Amino acid sequence: MQIMSKFKVGDKVIVTSAFDRQYQTAKVEDVFENSVRVSYEIDGITDSYHDEHLQLKSEYDMQNKTEVKRIPFDLERAKRGDKVINGKGQDVRIICIDRISKFEDVPILALHKEIDQEFCRAHSIDGRFLNTEGADDLHLFMAPVEKTEWIAVIKHTETGVSFRGSISAATEEELIRKYEASIYTIVCTKQITWKD
Numbered sequence: 001m002q003i004m005s006k007f008k009v010g011d012k013v014i015v016t017s018a019f020d021r022q023y024q025t026a027k028v029e030d031v032f033e034n035s036v037r038v039s040y041e042i043d044g045i046t047d048s049y050h051d052e053h054l055q056l057k058s059e060y061d062m063q064n065k066t067e068v069k070r071i072p073f074d075l076e077r078a079k080r081g082d083k084v085i086n087g088k089g090q091d092v093r094i095i096c097i098d099r100i101s102k103f104e105d106v107p108i109l110a111l112h113k114e115i116d117q118e119f120c121r122a123h124s125i126d127g128r129f130l131n132t133e134g135a136d137d138l139h140l141f142m143a144p145v146e147k148t149e150w151i152a153v154i155k156h157t158e159t160g161v162s163f164r165g166s167i168s169a170a171t172e173e174e175l176i177r178k179y180e181a182s183i184y185t186i187v188c189t190k191q192i193t194w195k196d
Contacts, residue, residue, distance in 0.1 A: 007036050071142040073127025083143035087136045144195035150175040154184040
């Protein structure tokens, strides 16, 4: 009895074995006993792979789904050294911002870190990765910046009503000073941290 591939013609798959095309989306073109022939969505090049090197794109997306805050890419901030990530939340290093190309307007070259290696990708001035359908994960974004502030729960001196104060400060001491000459008494203070 012949064992057939678990994939069928037309399936969208993720190729996880090829060195220069790691994690690229492909489409199954032909099915053999334990392997399939796929064509890459980026350039249509075909190649054959054993089943263990492929995964259905829908399964891959579900397993690797992480909520990444996607702050629009800002070239000026990136030039100042602010951290850049891709849509998967992976680190990105911009190595060139003035690439010349006759075919597309993609002046930014960036190294995307995937596992233990980096892959070079070309991007438009607004950080978009071109030439591939559904490649949001390869667009550039600014990494969220962790921020810390102090807030206070305050009580109105005359009415005794307590609520969260609208004033925040970088230090607890600064927060206390801000409320010293007011009609409010601080009940407690709390340091909060978030990514913005």
